Amino acid sequence: MQEYSSFINGEFKKGKEKKEIINPSNGEVITSVFLASPEDIDYAVKSARLAFEKGPWPEFSLAQRKDILIKLSKAILAKAKELAELESLNAGKPIKETTFMDIPSSAASFRYFASNLENFFQTEEININSQIAQAKGELIREPRGVVALISPWNYPLLIASWKLAQSLAAGNTVILKPSTLTPLTVLELAKIASKVGLPKGVLNVLVAKGEETGKVLCTHKNVDMISFTGSNPIGKKIIESSAKNIKKTIMELGGKSASLVLEDADIDSAVNGCLCSVFLNQGQMCTATSRIIIDEKIYRQFVEKLKERTEKIKLGAPLDFQTQIGPLISKAQRDKVVSFMNKAKQEGLNIISGGKIPEDKDLEGGFFFEPTLVEAVSPDSTLWQEEIFGPVATLTKAASTEEAISFANSSEFGLAASVWSKDKEKAARIAKKISAGAIWINTYGMFFDQLPFGGFKKSGFGKELGKAGFFEYTRLKNIITDQSKEAKPLVSYWYGF
Numbered sequence: 001m002q003e004y005s006s007f008i009n010g011e012f013k014k015g016k017e018k019k020e021i022i023n024p025s026n027g028e029v030i031t032s033v034f035l036a037s038p039e040d041i042d043y044a045v046k047s048a049r050l051a052f053e054k055g056p057w058p059e060f061s062l063a064q065r066k067d068i069l070i071k072l073s074k075a076i077l078a079k080a081k082e083l084a085e086l087e088s089l090n091a092g093k094p095i096k097e098t099t100f101m102d103i104p105s106s107a108a109s110f111r112y113f114a115s116n117l118e119n120f121f122q123t124e125e126i127n128i129n130s131q132i133a134q135a136k137g138e139l140i141r142e143p144r145g146v147v148a149l150i151s152p153w154n155y156p157l158l159i160a161s162w163k164l165a166q167s168l169a170a171g172n173t174v175i176l177k178p179s180t181l182t183p184l185t186v187l188e189l190a191k192i193a194s195k196v197g198l199p200k201g202v203l204n205v206l207v208a209k210g211e212e213t214g215k216v217l218c219t220h221k222n223v224d225m226i227s228f229t230g231s232n233p234i235g236k237k238i239i240e241s242s243a244k245n246i247k248k249t250i251m252e253l254g255g256k257s258a259s260l261v262l263e264d265a266d267i268d269s270a271v272n273g274c275l276c277s278v279f280l281n282q283g284q285m286c287t288a289t290s291r292i293i294i295d296e297k298i299y300r301q302f303v304e305k306l307k308e309r310t311e312k313i314k315l316g317a318p319l320d321f322q323t324q325i326g327p328l329i330s331k332a333q334r335d336k337v338v339s340f341m342n343k344a345k346q347e348g349l350n351i352i353s354g355g356k357i358p359e360d361k362d363l364e365g366g367f368f369f370e371p372t373l374v375e376a377v378s379p380d381s382t383l384w385q386e387e388i389f390g391p392v393a394t395l396t397k398a399a400s401t402e403e404a405i406s407f408a409n410s411s412e413f414g415l416a417a418s419v420w421s422k423d424k425e426k427a428a429r430i431a432k433k434i435s436a437g438a439i440w441i442n443t444y445g446m447f448f449d450q451l452p453f454g455g456f457k458k459s460g461f462g463k464e465l466g467k468a469g470f471f472e473y474t475r476l477k478n479i480i481t482d483q484s485k486e487a488k489p490l491v492s493y494w495y496g497f
């Protein structure tokens with residue numbers, strides 16, 4: 001396969017240092033990518049700044065911007081098969097997921113924000129008519145400028161596309177910094193974007209080491225905003241570095257979400273929903289509802305079904321359409337999951353399914369881990385509190401709905417939750433009591449471009465998607481024009497004429 005490099009100012013720029021890109025399903029090298037140096041990062045920021053201030057991009061009308069983003073969306077769909085295969089190869093995601101979720105949803109985000117940008121940019125007028133002043137206030141939205149988008153490895157193209165669709169529709173120029181583990185599909189996207197006519201410098205993709213990104217990109221005086229999705233420790237570092245130049249940030253961080261399965265839940269739907277919520281993408285989802293809280297009256301029945309279904313899940317090669325669980329992203333990620341299992345044993349927890357590296361010869365060499373269910377987890381145990389980011393569900397019993405809510409809220413994170421009950425009104429009342437940014441009722445993991453997403457508590461701040469997400473990538477200006485009849489506003493009288 002071809003070697004890759006960062007995309008800066010409309011060109012691929014080779015560097016000195018190379019990093020191997022590993023196929024997580026067999027540990028073999030897929031290709032290499034040249035890493036951007038601190039000078040390259042600086043060059044990308046300069047290019048983005050120039051493109052924001054002087055290039056054709058700031059002169060584009062909203063209709064032209066819309067047109068180019070719709071073309072980009074179509075071009076992604078035209079290459080959907082290739083992109084899905086590349087994503088599965090690089091990230092180990094089952095091809096069924098990349099084909100039906102990651103790639104079409106990436107294209108859809110560009111289409112949605114392109115189609116709505118004229119509506120979102122409408123000026124709001126507020127007329128002031130008081131005893132002391134008559135004035136017209138106009139609230140206008142502007143792009144923020146140069147935006148750094150830092151994304152994780154778990155949804156490489158999709159999370160990058162959310163960020164790109166919003167920030168480009170808003171008129172910014174961007175520097176996208178993907179994870180060095182999974183840069184391939186976003187580098188392909190850069191090629192596509194330049195083919196559909198996105199001017200040079202508007203989209204730069206930097207494959208750079210984390211520390212250098214922190215030191216150079218996040219402190220750079222010419223970067224106006226940082227949109228970060230990733231772990232809490234790195235999020236904290238970025239907040240610190242961004243403070244140097246008082247940058248706007250949004251933080252989409254970790255999670256430890258809960259599913260609440262109530263006494264009156266439709267058990268089959270709840271089992272299906274919980275399987276998706278912990279095992280899709282090998283459990284490497286920020287929203288994974290890895291804490292399942294089950295009403296004690298249905299606990300046995302629910303857990304038996306969940307266990308039976310978990311044991312039928314098919315592990316296998318990511319490019320096989322029959323595969324339901326692929327490998328974890330890396331050996332390091334799997335080692336982390338293994339260490340959580342050791343902790344579970346030390347804390348006396350009951351592993352009722354999985355809990356180990358599979359012995360299957362076909363899976364040797366890959367970073368696979370069995371889908372796992374751990375029982376009797378109390379809210380003070382490590383597995384209940386810490387984000388595992390692997391295919392592990394922790395199960396606990398609740399004696400009442402109040403106890404279920406209190407267990408759900410017993411986490412430092414507040415990203416998402418799901419509630420399973422046939423009584424939708426009761427479920428809606430419970431949803432309001434859960435401290436999390438997204439609550440699904442009788443479903444799980446439905447993301448819509450129309451609906452803002454973002455966590456509470458240590459899961460971060462700011463929103464992605466929807467009008468609220470789009471607004472994060474804009475700044476609001478207030479223009480006040482005096483409207484007093486005699487053209488003598490209050491300020492004229494202050495010094496007495």
Ligand code: NAD
Nearest residue numbers: 151152153178179210213214230231234252253254255286
């Ligand atoms: P990570 O924090 O290790 O890395 C995220 C990105 O930050 C990568 O591109 C990485 O190279 C970069 N980075 C590393 N060090 C940096 C530094 N010092 N300065 C600037 N950038 C730096 O996260 P990850 O392991 O790629 O992803 C998993 C984490 O992401 C999990 O905690 C998960 O919950 C979280 N996540 C959150 C959401 C959400 O929407 N809340 C979505 C997906 C993933």
